[in-house]
Amino acid sequence: MSPPAAWSQPWTSTRPPERVFAAVSTPEVAQWWGSAETYRIEHWSMDLRPGGEWRSEGTTADDRKFIVRGTVLEVNPPWLLVHSWTYDWDRGGTTTVRWEVELLGPSASRLTVRQWGLGADAAGCEGHARGWESVLGSLTTHLER
Amino acid sequence: MSRIAAHQDVFRAIADPTRRALLDRLRGGSAPVHALAAEFSQSRPAISKHLRVLRMAHLVREQRRGKERHYALEPMPLQRVAGWIEGYRAFWLRNLDQLKAHLERP
Numbered sequence: 001m002s003p004p005a006a007w008s009q010p011w012t013s014t015r016p017p018e019r020v021f022a023a024v025s026t027p028e029v030a031q032w033w034g035s036a037e038t039y040r041i042e043h044w045s046m047d048l049r050p051g052g053e054w055r056s057e058g059t060t061a062d063d064r065k066f067i068v069r070g071t072v073l074e075v076n077p078p079w080l081l082v083h084s085w086t087y088d089w090d091r092g093g094t095t096t097v098r099w100e101v102e103l104l105g106p107s108a109s110r111l112t113v114r115q116w117g118l119g120a121d122a123a124g125c126e127g128h129a130r131g132w133e134s135v136l137g138s139l140t141t142h143l144e145r
Numbered sequence: 146m147s148r149i150a151a152h153q154d155v156f157r158a159i160a161d162p163t164r165r166a167l168l169d170r171l172r173g174g175s176a177p178v179h180a181l182a183a184e185f186s187q188s189r190p191a192i193s194k195h196l197r198v199l200r201m202a203h204l205v206r207e208q209r210r211g212k213e214r215h216y217a218l219e220p221m222p223l224q225r226v227a228g229w230i231e232g233y234r235a236f237w238l239r240n241l242d243q244l245k246a247h248l249e250r251p
Binding site for chain 2: 111
């Protein structure tokens with residue numbers, strides 16, 4: 001797997017894996033995702049099996065409607081969810097998001113989220129041919145030197 | 146999130162490993178084309194072509210010194226792309242902070 005173009009810091013919780021997985025894979029997402037300053041989700045659904053559709057609709061802070069959607073690619077509750085993420089801004093590009101939940105101890109979990117494919121559409125053929133994710137990964141390293 | 150289209154030329158430019166290596170080399174200081182070409186296994190025309198792609202993306206600037214063409218790094222476009230990437234990282238961090246607050250509310 002090539003390095004992701006954007007990824008989270010390791011995130012841990014005192015809640016068990018099943019609780020964490022439910023919070024990221026059911027309409028409960030609408031309760032914590034976004035904020036009054038950015039946008040609010042008004043409708044969220046996910047058909048939690050390979051090929052299932054997911055959809056998130058809402059309103060931004062400046063009153064524009066948005067839709068993000070995708071397809072579930074892999075799922076193994078409560079440990080793994082992989083889905084595409086297509087957004088209706090920035091040329092409607094498609095990325096892949098991978099959520100991995102691990103058990104750390106009695107009632108403690110770690111969640112790692114990774115996203116691949118940012119900017120690939122803008123890079124065109126060169127981006128796909130050359131491994132776009134590794135390009136952005138090495139750019140990040142290059143800039144942090 | 147900022148528009149990907151604004152960075153398109155930069156993305157295409159840095160999608161090539163030789164061009165990234167040229168940018169790395171120019172971080173150490175500007176250089177004439179013949180010196181740059183000497184440091185790479187590719188032919189001089191191939192290096193010139195790569196430098197032209199970098200120049201069109203405003204990642205490097207060309208300066209004529211007599212008969213020689215020198216190239217120098219222009220840091221702003223890469224910094225803007227870095228800012229765009231950082232936007233996605235911040236996006237995830239912010240939302241995961243909110244997930245934690247939601248799950249661990251007393």
